Every structure is written in structure tokens, then in C-alpha cells.
Amino acid sequence: MKPRKTRNRQTTYQLQLWLMALPCILLVFLFNYVPMGGIILAFKDYSFSDGIFNSAWIGFDNFKFFFQSGVAWTLIYNTVFLNFLFIVSVTFFSILVALFLNEIFKWRIAKLFQSVLFFPHFISWIIVGYFSYSFLNADNGFLNVVLGYWGLAPVNWYASPEYWPLIMTVISIWKGLGYFSIIYLAGMVSINPELYEAARLDGGTKLDEMFRITLPMITPLIYINLFFALGRIFYANFDFFNNVVKNNGLIMSTTDVIDTYVMRSILVTGDFNMAAAVGLFQGVCGFILIVGSNWLVRRMDNENALF
Amino acid sequence: MKNLLAVLIIITFAVASFAQSVAGLPTIKFYFVATNATPDDVTLVQDKINSLVAKKVGANIELHPLSFSEITTKIPLLLKTGDDADIVTVSQFDPYISLYQTGGLLALDDLLPKVASNLYKLYDPIIWNAAKIKGRIYAVPSYSPSVSYPGIWTSKARLDKYKFDWSKVKKWEDYEPYFDAILANEPGVTPILSTDEYWGRIWFPNYYGFEGVGGVKSPKGQDLAVVDAVKGKSDVFAAPFTREYEANVTLMRKWFNKGYVKKNPPTEMEMNNLRSTGKMAAFLIPFAGEWDTTGMGQAEWGGAVIPQGKMAGHPTIRNISVGTGLAINKASKNPEQALKFIQESYTNSDVQNLLAWGIEGVHWQWKDKSKKIIAFVDGKTVENTGYYPNASDQFRTTINKLSYYRSEGDLLTDQRVADSIKSNSVVSPIFGFVPDMASVKTAMANVANVAAQYGDPLEKGLVDPQDPKIGLAVFRAKLKEAGIDTILAELQKQINAWKAENKK
């Protein structure tokens, strides 16, 4: 009698869970999966009169402009490399900041710091562009003025491609610090204080606490952030690059990314299918990367795999 | 009780007589661009227009003004998805070719003579031909002859201060004394205006008598594939390979080194700031014209008086292309009525001026009725007058002179344009030719990016043309790699075919 009852109860619970997930499933299906049919446009020459399904199939034609450009490799490298720099440095610094905030959390001032750190997130990239220009420009930019005080020669930043990975990374950290440190802090704050008590009773130092308790408890969050970054590593943050780098040909060798190249092509040719094509490429690359890393993570640390 | 009933009935009739639409007629939706258009005022204008011509057209018009910020996104989307829209505007924000490529424009050839013969007769065949893509007409062009000269916009006060006579200038070097004077006497002021987008260059095809074909350029640049229009030749070539281009970028570099331009061009917003406070002195442009600059001076130059500083000896190249106009959505359910409405706009003075300026007494009043000059209603300005599209070109052509004028200056413009055309213009050797770039889109995309990376910095003087890594030689090599020759060949092929067809 008992096994059947348990099995029925189990099924009830499973059903309840599916029911709870239903709203979200429907929303995602309708608004994300249904429009995915548009991906087919990557291979077509879309014309409204023919509609999506009857427009001419042109195979890989839409991909040609990108792969025959001679700079495809540079663009891919720039995109991936810069994104990698961004995510590694932002993660590192935001965990650090979250640890510090965690230390002083009992004081009201921690909440103030937390709020203040979040401010850069509110500033749109357009305004970040204005600020970075006023900071970096060679005519009367703040940075060159400061260098002058220290007796150093001014640099024409907007004409020196070699500095820009660093510049972009610094800006990225400044903008994302508040956002990500809140995520990690929320995790740290939820840690059962009893664990810390136990560690202290065992004679552990602060460093021990950090490495043995705090960090392991937020590891799942780190994994999620990294997975997301990995899946999107072939997509550059268009607003960021468009507003901070702008149309500056001189620094394009290190800052031109896939998305800005595609946007330029669309502006001149008016052909949006090119975006669909390259977008598909970016998605496929991200997909392979995710499936591969998920498999790796599953082997190492089953708990934290994405799926 | 009976009195009350009577009153109610009268009120109902009164309300009904002000009713918005003439009952029983379909509605056509008109999407156009407007600076200022509050919903209530739009309804007023719409109702007035319908009361005048709804029966004649056979449909009620529904006005949908779009702001400049939305127009680039919305109209192509409407056309591409066959959405609910009947008439759409063609403008510099949504060029004719781009809208055609959405596949959403209706061909008007058959409808025009049948349904809108007055409109059809308004233009010579040559103008209709210029609106043809692959042999069919897809838009009603707003034909308004104008002129474009290379030149300078700078404040008259400064010109007078340094006693610089802009009318004597024939070449770019002739401006140098003016710029030197500014550098010497006004520290903190940059002589030449530049932005991170279009401006800060002196490479304009029309300076050399060249005319751009095919729109081959970086997104924020000037045409690179040109014909030598002033010499009347229709051979297409790539300007960066010419001696003229080399001389041009070398000169710009020299000017950069002298300090005429900022080392790093600012954004559009920051440039606006600098220009309106006089910290950027001169704007070098390819489109000095004949129109009244009072408004521009107030809006952009902090109120300064700005003459149209045209260079001497550079004729304007006359060509016809559909820059502005009106087109009909392929998915429209009432195309005939839509075309009839367009005809009303172009041939009916009342309708045209209602669309362009609003209602008399509400949005404007007469300043000089005999000359057809209008002004804002007392106490109203650009910001709070409810209806001010500021884009009257869409609704008209200047040939039949139906439109009212905003100022005395505007009235004189037409005459000045006519004089200019007579005295200093050349007819383009490819007058009316419309290229089809679809087959070379790969090369176009690659050339655009090469031009953005190497060409724009060269043209703005940010790079030394002799630089071994990013100079002119490298730019030329990259252009070839990107396939500029393919583009030139295709353009030439199309031009030759077009010439043969038109027996020029």
C-alpha cells in the first residue's frame, strides 16, 4: 500500500511544480521561441511581399560580407578577448568589494556604500561617452592635465589603440561593480551565521572564514555569472562600444568588435539580413562554448552545472 | 420634459455635426515626420482636412505624426511587416532606396494617370523617371529645386572683425588668413568645427566638381565612388585614388597640425555647445545654399548672423533624386484613396497648408496676407504651439507655389535659387539615374568599414597621409582588398545600360 501512496504523492508534487512553472514556460515560449523563426532570415533575401517563408533562399550569401572582409578574425578576437577581460576583472573586483561590504555590514554606512556603488549602473552609455571624452581627449582632457601635474607627457588616447583594452576594462569595472557586488553580497548575507561561529570556535582566522565559508557559499553565483558571460562572449555590448569608442578609426584595430562592424554594414547597405546571419554565427559559437563548459563543470562539480 | 428632449436632440445634432469623420468612409493612415504635434491639435487639423476633402478622396485621413527619433525605426518596420499604414513619408531619415528594399512600397505607375491625373500632370516625365526603380515608380517625389555649394558658415561679426571677404574665396587655402587670425587673437576658440561623426573634413565631392554615385561611403562619410560631373563625363571612379584626394587630405593634415581643428573631435552634443557659444568658429560644408539662415543662426549659433558663405567657381550639380516624398504601403487596403489624398496635398492649397502649418488662428496667423507670409499666433513659440511639423517639404513641391512662407527670407529663397541655377549650375551627366546596389552589397559593406577605419581619419586630418601603417597608401590597398573595383564595374555597367536605354 505504502509505495503506491508515495508514488502518487510524488506525482502530485511533480504536477504541482509543473503547474507553478507554467506561466513562465508559456511566456518564454511565446516571446522568445516563437520569434526565433526569424533566424531563418539569415539564409534568405527577405521581402515583405514574399513573407518570411517564401522569400528567396540565398544560402550563405548573407555571411559573406563578414567572413570575406579580411578582418573577421580580428573582430572575433577583439570581441572575445575584451569580453573575457571584462568578466574576469569585474567578477574579481565585485567579489572583493562584496567581501568588504560583508565585513562592515552591521553598520548603517554599509547600506550607504552599497547604494552609492550602484550609481554608475544608472548612467546611460551615452553619458558615459561624454564623461570618457572629457576625461581622455587630447585637447583639454582631465587625464592629460593630471599627467601634466606629475611631469609626464600628454598622450593622445584616442589615437593610441594599444591602451584601449585597458581603458575599456576600467570603464567596464566602474560600471558593473555595484551591480555584481550586490548579487554576491545578497548571497553572502544569507549565509547562516552559525557557520561562522563554528569556524571561529575552531580557531580559524578571517582569511579562513573567507576562503572556507564565504567563497564556497557564493560559488554557485559565480558559476551563473560566468556561464552567462560565456554564452554571450561572442556578443559585444553594442551601446558601450558605440558610445565610448564611437567612430574612431584610429583605435579600431583593438576595439572594433563584431557588432559594430555589422552595424556599419547595415547602415550603408540597408540589408538587415546581414545582422541575422552574423547573429546566428554568434549564437552558434556561444552555444558550443556553453555546452562544452557545462559538460566540463558537470564532471568537476555536478551541483553547479547549468543544465 | 418636452423642452428637455428638444434641447437634448439639438445638442446631439450639434455634436454630430462636429463629428470627426464623415460616416461610412474608410480610414487611411498617414505617417509623416513632425517636430511638434500634440494629439489634440492633430485631431483638430485632421478634422478640418476631412471636412474639406474626405468625400472627394473617398476616405477619412488619420494623421500619425512621428518624431525624428522614431522615424528611422518605425517606417521601415511598418513597410516590412505589412502593418496598418497607408501613406508613408520618404525623407533623408528613410531614404527612398532603403524603403524600396523593404519590399513594402506599392508601384504607382498604373494608378497615377488613372486616379490622380492632376498630380501626374504636375511633373514633367523626366521627374517621374527619376523616381523609377527598375522601371516602376514607387513614390511621389517632392520636387523642390535647390542648389548646393561648398562653402563656410561662420558668424558675420567675426568676418567683419577680421575684415575677411568670404565671397572672394575660390579654394580651401584661401580661408587660411581667417583661421590664422582666429588662432592668433582668440585663444580658446577652435577655428574649424568638427564632430566624431560627419564634420571636420574638407573632402566634399562637389568641391572638385565630382558627383557621388551609389552611396559608396563610410556611414559617416562622403561619397567615394564618383563621376566627374562638371566635365560631363559618366565614367565612375574611386576618388581616394585621385591626385585631388591626396592633395585634399594632405591639406587637412596640414591644418590639423596648425591647430585649426581639435585633436579629438567631440560628439554632436558637445559640438552644439561649442558652436552656440562661439567656441567653434567656422563650419565648412558642402551644402551652402540660398535659404534664409535666421532660424539656424538663432538655434545653432547662439543668435549670430550667418551668411551663406558660398565658394566662387564651384557650380552646383543639378540632378534629380527622390530625397523627400510620399509613398504608399503595399499592404494598404485603400491605395486609390491614398493616392487621391496625396494629390490633394500636392495640388490643393488649403490641404497642403493645413498639413504643413496647422489651422489659421489656432496655430498661425497672417503677417502679410498679400505675400502669403505667416507667423506664430501671439504669445506662442515653437515649443508650445500645438502643431508645427517643421517639415513642409513632405507635403508639396515648390513648382506650383502653393505653400505659405514663414518669413520674408523664405519668400526670397525661391527667387534666389532660380537665379543661382541660371548663373552657376551644371546639369549632371547622369541626371535621373538610380543605381541598384543589391548585387554588390558584400563589397559595399566591406568598403564602408574600410572607409570608416582608414578613410574618415585621413579626411579629418587625424592621420598623416604618409604614415606607413595607416596612411593613404594603406587605405587605397585596403579599398582594393574590400572590392571597390567590383562596385565600380557594376556601377559603370548600370550607367552604360541606362544611357543606352535613354539614348543619351
Add this chain to the structure above:
Amino acid sequence: MYEEWITKMPSSRSQSGGAVTWISIGVLVPICILSVLPIWILIISSVASTESLASFGFQIFPSEFSWEAYRKIFAQPDFIVRSYSVSIAVTVAGTLAGVAASALFAYVISRQNFGGSNFLSFFLFFTLLFNGGTLSSYLLISNFLHWKNNLLSLIVPLLISPFNVLLLRSYFRTIPLSLIESARIDGASEFRTFRSIVLPLSMPAVLTVGLFTMLMYWNDMTQALLYIDQQYLYPLQYLLYKLTFNQSIIPQSGEQYTGTIASPLALRMGMATIALIPIFFSFLAVQKHFVRGIMLGGIKGD
């Protein structure tokens, strides 16, 4: 109501580590200054005069002040007020509905013994990688659903953010299994367990996600750009964007153009400042509930 299962106890972090505390403050203060400074400059620039902006650029304290930017923005105040209320309505509705749906879903996929958890996680994550493009979404929302000029188009498509959902999943997974088991023994349904145990214990996480969602809705402009034509339905960000954009188009309006011109730069800053105000306040409100972990009474030897 959840007191049956957990008890709130005052948090007791250690008293040790004075040095670490000072290091923390030492590092955080400069970083905070760097974060605050740009916002300060942004707000103060909105009241800087065109002249001072042109001559000196962005300053911490402008040499000259001017209210012109705000005068321009509020020239037609009924629009601003109207769009404020539209934005608030959309944000509140979207945040509540979005967080609810996301949290439910995240709870479901966080349950280890749920058969579909891997599949649904993948189902969700896949949408991050591939996108059908604006055209398909437009066809769906405008032609198929007919949500043009309907506030639903601003709310519904954005309800679910995969990032937020998976974040919540991670947070939910840290809840000790024993708690959930005990609720099960008491005969609670999955929903009850979620509502009464998991949710209260995850307040910091849910609040964080709520905050992110709220910010997303408040700042969103693309949905309005695509689907709203009617001015009275414009959300705030979009109205301000339109205002600034219009300013930068050459008016060419002849002699009647009266009034001083606000610096477009100051105008942009003013627009950003106005949009920020509600965010600050709601942020402070959320902060109040962002409290240190709730002590779990009655569960020992975990």
C-alpha cells in the same frame, strides 16, 4: 506565519577583525567617491549654463548656473506628468508580475528531485544565445497579438529575464533541504513550501532581482519606440529621449524662433536626472529589507 518553522534571531557577526574592517572602509571609500562623482557631475551639469559647459566642460561646481534645461523640459508639464504615471504603472505591474513568475519558475528548477529541472534550465538559457531579431518580435507583437499602442506591449514581453531566473535558482538551492523536508512532512504542497519557507528565507535575493527588474522596466525605451505611437502612452524615458532628439534637429524656423536655447548637453543631463529620481527612492526603500541572514531556530546539526 512562517514562524512555525523558523525563528528570527538577532544577527551576531563576530566582534573580531578590527583591522579587516578598517581595510574594508579604506578600500570602499575611494571606490564610492569614484562612483558618486559622475552622478554628481551629471546632476549639477543639468543646471549649468551653456557658456560654462562650453568653456570649462564638466565641472564639479559649474561657474555659471541656468535652469533653462528644466524650463524646456517642463514647457509642457502635462506630458511629463502623464508619462511619469505611465512609467510607474508599467514598472510596478511588470516588476510584480515578472518577479512572481520568475521566482515560481526558479523555485521549480531549483528542486533537485524535479524531473524537468535540467531540461527547463536549458530551455530558458537557450533563449540567451539565439534571438529571432526585431522583425520577428514586431510581427508577433504588432501583427499577431495586436498590442500596438497597448501598455501590454511594454510589460509582457519583458517579464522573464533568464539571468534573474537562474540567479534565483542559485539562491534557492542554498536553502537547506531539511527545511523543505520538514514542510513536506507537515503535508504542505509545493506552492505552500515555496511561499512559506523558501521565499521568506530568500528575501535579499528576491529583493535584488526585484530591484534589477524594476530598473529594467524603468529604463526601457525600445519597446515604446517600436510599439507606441500615441503620445499619451509614452513612458518617461521615451518622452525625454524624443525631446532631446527633437532639439538637435535643425529647426530652420525663421524669425519666429524665440526664447533662449538650452544647451543640448544640459538638456540631456536634465533628462537623465529626472529619470533617476524615483529610482533613488525605491532603492532606499528596498534597502530597508536587505537584512542579514535569518537565524534558523529549531534546526540543529545540519
